[in-house]
Amino acid sequence: MRRILTALTIAIVFGFANAGMAKDVDSHDAKAVFVMTNAANGNEIVAY
Amino acid sequence: MGTRLSPIRADNGMLQQSRKFYTGGRGSGGLIDPLESQGSLTLSQDRSFLFAVNAGSGDISVFRVHHSRLVLTDVAPCGGSSPNAIAQHDNLVYVLNTGGSSSVAGFRLSQNGKLMQISNSIRFLSTNTSGGASLAFSPDGRFLLVTERLTNNIDAFTVQPDGTLSPILVNSDPQPGTFAVIFTPGGAALVAETGPAGAQNGSTISSYAVLDDGTLSSITPGVPTLGAATCWNAITPDGRFVYTNNAGSATISGFAIDPNGALTPLPNTIQATNPAGSSNLDLTISSDGKFLYSLNAGLGAIGIFRINKNGSLTSVGSAGGILAHHGFNGIAAL
Numbered sequence: 001m002r003r004i005l006t007a008l009t010i011a012i013v014f015g016f017a018n019a020g021m022a023k024d025v026d027s028h029d030a031k032a033v034f035v036m037t038n039a040a041n042g043n044e045i046v047a048y
Numbered sequence: 049m050g051t052r053l054s055p056i057r058a059d060n061g062m063l064q065q066s067r068k069f070y071t072g073g074r075g076s077g078g079l080i081d082p083l084e085s086q087g088s089l090t091l092s093q094d095r096s097f098l099f100a101v102n103a104g105s106g107d108i109s110v111f112r113v114h115h116s117r118l119v120l121t122d123v124a125p126c127g128g129s130s131p132n133a134i135a136q137h138d139n140l141v142y143v144l145n146t147g148g149s150s151s152v153a154g155f156r157l158s159q160n161g162k163l164m165q166i167s168n169s170i171r172f173l174s175t176n177t178s179g180g181a182s183l184a185f186s187p188d189g190r191f192l193l194v195t196e197r198l199t200n201n202i203d204a205f206t207v208q209p210d211g212t213l214s215p216i217l218v219n220s221d222p223q224p225g226t227f228a229v230i231f232t233p234g235g236a237a238l239v240a241e242t243g244p245a246g247a248q249n250g251s252t253i254s255s256y257a258v259l260d261d262g263t264l265s266s267i268t269p270g271v272p273t274l275g276a277a278t279c280w281n282a283i284t285p286d287g288r289f290v291y292t293n294n295a296g297s298a299t300i301s302g303f304a305i306d307p308n309g310a311l312t313p314l315p316n317t318i319q320a321t322n323p324a325g326s327s328n329l330d331l332t333i334s335s336d337g338k339f340l341y342s343l344n345a346g347l348g349a350i351g352i353f354r355i356n357k358n359g360s361l362t363s364v365g366s367a368g369g370i371l372a373h374h375g376f377n378g379i380a381a382l
Contacts (some may be wrong), residue, residue: 031334032116033063033341033350035370036089036100036378040077043102043109044070045089046370047116048063048350 063350063367067116071109072123073102076130078375080327080345081295084197085144086182086228086240086280087133088330089378095335097121097161098380099141101131108134108143110161113382121161127153127170135192137185140211142169142192150178152194154211166211174201174218181279182228186235191258193229193237200226202239204262217262223252223270227279233287236267236309240281240292251278253292253301255309268311273301274318280330284337289359291319293331293342298322300331300342302359320361322351330379339364343379348372350379 033048076082083103090099091113098111098118106129111118128145135142141155141163154169173180179198185191185207192213194203200221205213225242232238236255243250251273256264275294278301283290290311292301302319303311322328327346333339333355340361342351348370353361370376 032113032382033332033367034089034091034098034118034378034380035343035350035376036071036075037068037370038075038077038082038088038103038375038377040074040104040375042070043073043075043100043104044068045098045100045111045118047067047069047118048367048369 066369069118071100071102072120073107073109074104076103079373081329082375083132083377084181085132087135089380090134091380092136095382099134101134103130103132110163112161122163124163127165133182135183135185137189142183144180144183146180149176150180152183169212171205171213171216173203174199184229184231186231186258187233191262195226195229197227202226202264206262219264223254228281230281230283232283232305232309234307234309238281238290240278242277242279249274249276249297251275251294255311267309271311271313275299275301282331282333284333285335286337291340293328295327295329298324298326298328300361304359314359320353320363323347332379332381334381341379341381343376345376346372
């Protein structure tokens with residue numbers, strides 16, 4: 001029983017972690033605009 | 049990790065905050081349009097990666113996109129010098145290098161955002177000082193087209209199964225001022241042309257079919273944009289409309305695209321006017337096709353326009369937060 005609970009806990013923790021990662025990677029529908037500074041002393045991307 | 053900046057002005061409520069993300073390389077610097085290209089900042093087809101050229105340090109950067117947050121995954125040598133544009137199709141990435149002997153170089157993109165240069169992938173353009181300005185893959189990935197400003201050529205390469213390119217096939221653009229090429233979803237190539245030197249509002253846009261051997265066949269030649277210095281173009285995701293940014297006249301022109309790639313000017317052609325002195329360079333369209341964004345480098349602003357159902361544009365404001373006359377180039381939108 002204790003092993004089952006431990007396994008369930010691990011599964012739940014990993015499940016939440018993966019769900020968070022999937023959401024982060026897949027949510028590209030949110031609007032954003034990017035512009036490049038092209039600066040000679042260090043190029044940067046400005047994100048809106 | 050980005051440097052958080054103070055909130056910027058947002059006239060329409062859409063562009064409210066900005067952050068800066070270091071590319072790990074150096075740009076070219078300059079004042080207005082130093083890269084003279086389209087595609088210096090390119091989103092991948094699935095919009096999960098953002099590619100940036102570092103013209104000063106001769107490398108290219110790859111970011112993983114998480115909404116408006118970017119995570120740098122790689123900085124790789126460009127395979128030449130002075131890169132100014134990038135194109136991507138599936139896991140194939142090609143970079144346009146304008147320095148030295150003008151060339152393109154190919155890379156494989158891994159799932160974790162790393163680039164690996166493809167052996168024997170470098171192909172030279174028609175001449176050393178060709179002024180390469182843009183490159184684009186056909187939607188089926190069979191062809192890579194490259195525009196040359198200084199020779200007025202449009203180069204065609206056939207993509208090989210191993211990611212290398214066929215020998216160059218040089219097409220001479222019958223219209224003067226070749227600048228930027230993009231493909232419609234149906235496979236027609238649209239080319240923005242600045243027009244004859246010295247002409248007033250003499251720029252054009254043309255459409256071409258790409259034949260099996262890479263030869264370009266004219267569909268609609270030289271439609272006037274009624275603007276000056278037309279260098280950049282962007283297509284709506286549904287492929288119905290294309291817009292050009294006319295930097296010399298601070299205007300934006302619009303055209304309807306039929307399924308065969310033929311172009312028809314929208315009523316009055318000019319769909320929007322930016323403030324005088326905008327030097328409106330690159331432009332991009334949001335993935336939902338609702339908004340067009342214009343990099344107004346002369347004023348240090350982003351012009352924001354709503355795309356209406358009939359293709360007309362309505363200005364909904366602008367966003368600041370960038371420096372005027374500081375060499376900004378490249379814009380991309382989710």
